[in-house]
Amino acid sequence: MSIVDKSLTCSDCNEEFVFTVTEQAYYKDKGFDYQPQRCAGCRSTLFERRKESGVRYRHGRRTS
Ligand SMILES: [Zn+2]
Structure with a gap:
């Protein structure tokens, strides 16, 4: 499974922002x-x- 930058929409200002590969890896690392x-x-x-x-x-909560 390859990880790519994702475009997400901010729930506060409705602007698009990028959830980068680096950030995704960080989130994953933290569980x-x-x-x-x-x-x-x-x-x-x-x-x-x-x-x-x-x-x-x-x-955030850990569910695993
Ligand atoms: Zn925002």
Whole structure:
């Protein structure tokens, strides 16, 4: 199974963004079985917001 860059649509801003091979490999390595829902910009915005509200950033669930 070959891995290629995927085009995904951000659930926040509806912009297309690329889920790169490198990122996919990272997700796979971490055991994440889902794809990012947001572009890098929205993700970092969300991350900053969570930090400000004192909620610790959580990595996704592991189902395997
Ligand atoms: Zn976005």
